[in-house]
Amino acid sequence: MEGRAASHFDARLQQRLQDVMRSMEYPIPEERETEWRVALRTNLWKEDIGEIRPFRRLDSELVFSLRSLICALPHRLTLNRIEHSDLCIAPPPHTEQNRTQSNRKIGSCIVVKMGRFLPQILMNITQPVVVVAIVGQYRTGKSYLMNNLAGRKKGFQLGASIQSKTKGIWMWCIPHPTKHGHTLVLLDTEGLGDVEKGDSENDAWIFCLAVLLSSNFVFNSVGTINQQAMEQLHYVTELTKRIRLNSSERRDEIESDDYRRVFPSFTWCVRDFCLQLERNGQKITEDEYLQNSLMLKPGLSEDVRQYNLPRECINEYFHSHKCFVFDRPTSTENLQHLEDLQDLDLNKVFVEQTRRFCNYTLTEGRVKTLAGGREINGRLLGNLAKTYVEAIHSGSIPCMESAVVVLAKMENDEALKDVVSTYRAMMKSNEESFPTETQDMLLDMHRICEQVALGVFLGSSFQDKDQKYIQELKRQLDDKFSEFSKCNENKSATRCKEVLKILWASTETDISRGIYMKPRGYLQFSENKMWLVNEYNKTPGKGMKALEVLQDFLNKIKDVEVGIMQADQTLTQKEKELQANKASEAALQREKEILDMKNKHTEQLLLAERRSYEQNKKMLLEKMEADKNRLREENKWLIEQKMKEIENVKNQEFQGKMYKLQRDIEQLKAKKTKDEEDGGWCVIA
Known part of the structure; x- marks a missing residue:
C-alpha cells in the first residue's frame, strides 16, 4: 500500500515537473533539475498535508514560489x-x-x-x-x-x-x-x-x-x-x-x-x-x-x-x-x-x-x-x-523626464495603495482592544499608525511636487479612520447592550410575572433600576457609547416604568408627579452629559487634526530637506568630478608643455653643437 502511494506521488511529481517545463517554454538546465525536483516535491507534500492550497493550474504563483531557483x-x-x-x-x-x-x-x-x-x-x-x-x-x-x-x-x-x-x-x-x-x-x-x-x-x-x-x-x-x-x-x-x-x-x-x-x-x-x-x-x-x-x-x-x-x-x-x-x-x-x-x-x-x-x-x-x-x-x-x-x-x-514622470505616477500609486493597506492592517491589529474607553485612546492609535504610514509613503514616493498624493493619502487615511471609528462605536454599542441585557434579565422576568403590579411595587422597581444603572456603570470595557446606550435603554423602558407607577395605589398623585419629575431630571442630566461628551469628542478631533497637521508638516519638511541635501550632494559630487577633470587637463597641458620645452631644449642643444662645429671652420667665398 505504501509502495503504491509512493509510486502515485512520484507520478504526480513527474507530471508537475513536465507542466512547469511546458509553462516556462524552455528546458530546465540539467544542473538545476535536481533542485527543481526537490522544490516541487516540497510543494506537493505541503499540498497533501494542507499547509498550502493545491495549484489547480500552472499559473504564475507556482513558478513564483520557485523564484529562489530562477534568481x-x-x-x-x-x-x-x-x-x-x-x-x-x-x-x-x-x-x-x-x-x-x-x-x-x-x-x-x-x-x-x-x-x-x-x-x-x-x-x-x-x-x-x-x-x-x-x-x-x-x-x-x-x-x-x-x-x-x-x-x-x-x-x-x-x-x-x-x-x-x-x-x-x-x-x-x-x-x-x-x-x-x-x-x-x-x-x-x-x-x-x-x-x-x-x-x-x-x-x-x-x-x-x-x-x-x-x-x-x-x-x-x-x-x-x-x-x-x-x-x-x-x-x-x-x-x-x-x-x-x-x-x-x-x-x-x-x-x-x-x-x-x-x-x-x-x-x-x-x-x-x-x-x-x-x-x-x-x-x-x-x-x-x-x-x-x-x-x-x-x-x-x-x-x-x-x-x-x-x-x-x-x-x-x-x-x-x-x-x-x-x-x-x-x-x-x-x-x-x-x-x-x-x-x-x-x-x-x-x-x-x-x-x-x-x-x-x-x-x-x-x-x-x-x-x-x-x-x-x-x-x-x-x-x-x-x-x-x-x-x-x-x-x-525614449525621454528620461517622461520616463521619470511615468515612473513617479506608478510608484506613487503603488506606494499610496501599500501605505493605506499598511495603515489598515495596523489599525486592524488594534481591533482586539475595541471598544476603547475614550476617544483619546482611539486617536492615539490613529496618530501612531498615521505617522508610520506617512513615513513609509514619504520614503517611497517622489516627484509629488504639488503634494497631490500627500493630500490623497490624507483623505484616504481619514476615510479609513472614520471606518474604524464607526467600528469602535458599533463594538461599544454591542458590548453595552449585552451588559444591559444581562442586568435587565431578572427584572424583565419579574415584570412578566407581575411582581411589580402591587402596592409599593414601584419602589421595588425603582430600587432594581438604580441597581442596574450602578452595576452597568461599574462594568468595564463598555467603550465610548456607554452613556448613549444607557439613555436609549432607559427611554425604552419608560413606558413600563410609568405603567408600574400608575398601578401602585400606595403613591399619592403628588408623589407620582415627584417621581416623574425626578426621572425627567435624571434623563435631562444624562442628555447634557451626552452633549458635553460629543462636544469634547469634537474638540479632541480638532486638536488631533492640528497635531496631525503639524506632525505631517514636520515630516514633509524633513523629506524636502533630505531631497535638497541629496541634490546638494549630487551637485557637490559633480563639482568634484569637474575639478578632477580640470586637474587632469592641467596636468596633461603641463606635461605637454614640459615635453615641448624638453624638445626645444634638445633642439637648441643640437643647434648649439652644430653651430659650434660649424664655427671651427673658416669659409672664404
Whole structure:
C-alpha cells in the first residue's frame, strides 16, 4: 500500500515537473533539475498535508514560489525584430535550438522583449540596486568579466567559436557582495558588430538601453585604445539622437552636466593589451592612458571634427572615467574552455587585473539613481525598463523626464495603495482592544499608525511636487479612520447592550410575572433600576457609547416604568408627579452629559487634526530637506568630478608643455653643437 502511494506521488511529481517545463517554454538546465525536483516535491507534500492550497493550474504563483531557483540564473531582456509588442521572458539559452527560436527576426519594427519572470524578480527587489552594464564588440570576453563580478565561473554564456553567444540583454540579480542591503544587477549585452546580424540599428538601441538602465557602464574592446577602437564606440555619438533628457529640449540648450546627472560612470576595459604603459619615455597609469586617448585635436577640419566627436561625447556625457588593461588570459587552446579553468591555469597578471577590476567595480560602483539623487530599487528599475521598452517599440525616442514622470505616477500609486493597506492592517491589529474607553485612546492609535504610514509613503514616493498624493493619502487615511471609528462605536454599542441585557434579565422576568403590579411595587422597581444603572456603570470595557446606550435603554423602558407607577395605589398623585419629575431630571442630566461628551469628542478631533497637521508638516519638511541635501550632494559630487577633470587637463597641458620645452631644449642643444662645429671652420667665398 505504501509502495503504491509512493509510486502515485512520484507520478504526480513527474507530471508537475513536465507542466512547469511546458509553462516556462524552455528546458530546465540539467544542473538545476535536481533542485527543481526537490522544490516541487516540497510543494506537493505541503499540498497533501494542507499547509498550502493545491495549484489547480500552472499559473504564475507556482513558478513564483520557485523564484529562489530562477534568481540563481541570468534572465534576458531581448532586443529583436518582431512584429508585435509581447513582453515575454526568455530564460538562459542552454540549447542552440532555444537560442535560434528565441532570436528570430521577423517584421520591421525593433522591440525589446521582457521576460515573464524578469518583472517578478525585479518587483521583489526592494533594496537599492547597483547596475553594471557591459557593452562591446562580439567575441571579446564581456561575459567572462560579468561572471567574475558575480563571483561565479558560469552564468552568462561564454563561447569559443566565431559566433556570438549572448543575444539581446541578459540580466542577473544577486545580493551585492560588498554593500550590505544592496542588490547587484549585471547586464550582459549582445556583442556589437556581429556580421551575422548585419543590423547596426539593433546595436545602437542595445547601447542606448545599457546607458539608460545602468549606473556603471563598461565598454570592452581588444588591443589598444586607438582610432579604430574609437570608431567602434561611434554609438556614443548617437546618444543625444536616441535619448532625450526632457520632452521639450533643444540640443543647444542642454548642458553636459545635465547628462552627467543621469548617465552612468564610464569604464573602458582593454583586453589582450600587450603594450607598455609609457608616454614620452615615462610610465603612466591606466587612467592616464585613457585620458591621453580622450584628448582632443586642435583644428576645425572635418577630419578633426570626426576625430574629436566620440571623445567629446565620452568626456561630456559620462561623469567619471576609468580604465583597466588586461593581458591575454591564457593560451589559444585553453581559451576554448575558459569557464572551466581555475585561476591557477590562467595568466597570473590577468587574474590580478581581473581582481582589480572587480574590486573597483564592486567598491566604487554607484547605486542607480534618478535626477536629484533618488535611489531606485528593483521595482523602479523594472518599471523604468518597461517604460523605455514601450517607447522604443512605439518608434519614439525614449525621454528620461517622461520616463521619470511615468515612473513617479506608478510608484506613487503603488506606494499610496501599500501605505493605506499598511495603515489598515495596523489599525486592524488594534481591533482586539475595541471598544476603547475614550476617544483619546482611539486617536492615539490613529496618530501612531498615521505617522508610520506617512513615513513609509514619504520614503517611497517622489516627484509629488504639488503634494497631490500627500493630500490623497490624507483623505484616504481619514476615510479609513472614520471606518474604524464607526467600528469602535458599533463594538461599544454591542458590548453595552449585552451588559444591559444581562442586568435587565431578572427584572424583565419579574415584570412578566407581575411582581411589580402591587402596592409599593414601584419602589421595588425603582430600587432594581438604580441597581442596574450602578452595576452597568461599574462594568468595564463598555467603550465610548456607554452613556448613549444607557439613555436609549432607559427611554425604552419608560413606558413600563410609568405603567408600574400608575398601578401602585400606595403613591399619592403628588408623589407620582415627584417621581416623574425626578426621572425627567435624571434623563435631562444624562442628555447634557451626552452633549458635553460629543462636544469634547469634537474638540479632541480638532486638536488631533492640528497635531496631525503639524506632525505631517514636520515630516514633509524633513523629506524636502533630505531631497535638497541629496541634490546638494549630487551637485557637490559633480563639482568634484569637474575639478578632477580640470586637474587632469592641467596636468596633461603641463606635461605637454614640459615635453615641448624638453624638445626645444634638445633642439637648441643640437643647434648649439652644430653651430659650434660649424664655427671651427673658416669659409672664404
